[in-house]
Amino acid sequence: MRVNVDGTKCAAYALCAEIAPQVFDLDDFGYAVATPEDVPAALEVVTGEAIEACPVQAIRRLT
């Protein structure tokens, strides 16, 4: 599984980084970026939860 945050949509709600801190990283202004690597299998469930939780649907599942 690979994910990415659509920078044009992210509104710095920070939920993703709370739910899956190993996958999402916030910058100094609170906007998120996802790991460019494949999400480890053990983290797929929390990553899915983060996708669901994002209030603006900014997180995209690429594969």
Place this chain on the structure above:
Amino acid sequence: MNIATRVAVPDGGGMAVRGNVREDLARHLAAGGDSALHHSPEAVLTAIRAAGLRGRGGAGFPVAAKIEAVRAASGPRVLVANGEEGEPASVKDRYLMRTRPHLVIEGMLLARRLVGADRAILYVSDAPSARSVRQALNERGSPCAEVFDAEPGFVSGEETALVRAIDGGPAKPTAKPPRPFEQGVAGRPTLVLNVESLARMALLTRFRRGGLLVTLSGSGRAPVLTEIRHGVRPADLAARHGFDAGRGFLAGGFSGGLLPPSAGDTPLTHEAMRAIGSTLGCGALVAIGRDDCPVAAAADVLAFFDRANAGQCGSCFRGTGAMAGAVEALRAGTAVAEQVDRLAQWARQLRGRGACGTLDAACLTADSLLLHFPDEIRNHLAEPCARCARLPVGADTRFRVHPIEPEEG
């Protein structure tokens, strides 16, 4: 700086630079124009691959790979010639469209055949360029391409912004994937090539060698548009045309950051510029003279990015604003050391976080200032800079270069 730009035809005659009289269809054909259209698509593609032609818009992506990706796609395809020159210090694309519109059209016809596109669109905001190409299409008497009147702007020519604009939306980038070669204009696989890349494709079939348009400006001199071979050194280029680069360069337009004077020895090739952390970009070089200051130059460029970003990605509009603020404080002599530390952190942390390359260009501006000019930073923290105080700060960047006005032939 409001100084007219001059055209410098290279010794022995240029391939793309032929002077500043607009070339009409008769002149174009008399000089061997449209000969590229007699070659088979396979032969042209082989020549492009062999020459290692890279996109001349800024990103420098291999042209053959772009063509192959769209060629391999199924269904109707689109070609877009990107004539939206958003880089303030570059005028070469407008030179081509204003002065050599038929060469651009020849490249478009060639590319269109290479990928089997059923639509060919020129995307441009510069009114004289659009007029020149429309007139050229009339001279040809066949509606072989459309001209799309774009909005001007630094991000307007970014390839996803261009697709969005042609499809009726705002000229602002979208998140990738998909890229235009997968899903572009009207959802179709779309080949987007810069107008110089298109001209180069046509020229390659005639001259069998590459070249590079460069816009040279700065140090209070009249800017120069010329053509060089890959590998020329910036220091030689500056000396030849009388520019003072005593305090370095801005490279790749505003996309390659600041370079120290020692970078004057780096050959102007894609690879060598990458190796020093910069980019050849659109081939615009700004010489920073002895009366200038790299801190003031960085402040000007970052203030430009702060105004010109598309205001879409939080990391970008907050980040460029913050970086511009920190460097402006340095310029004004009010910065404290802690601000410089934060600037360094943002310059690294924010890379790759925007939907387009604008944020990365802003990060590189800050990062390269910190990397190459540590003494200047220290001096600016210690006391206000006399050079900075003398340099103009305006509503627009002071590095904007005026496009060439073609003469009547």
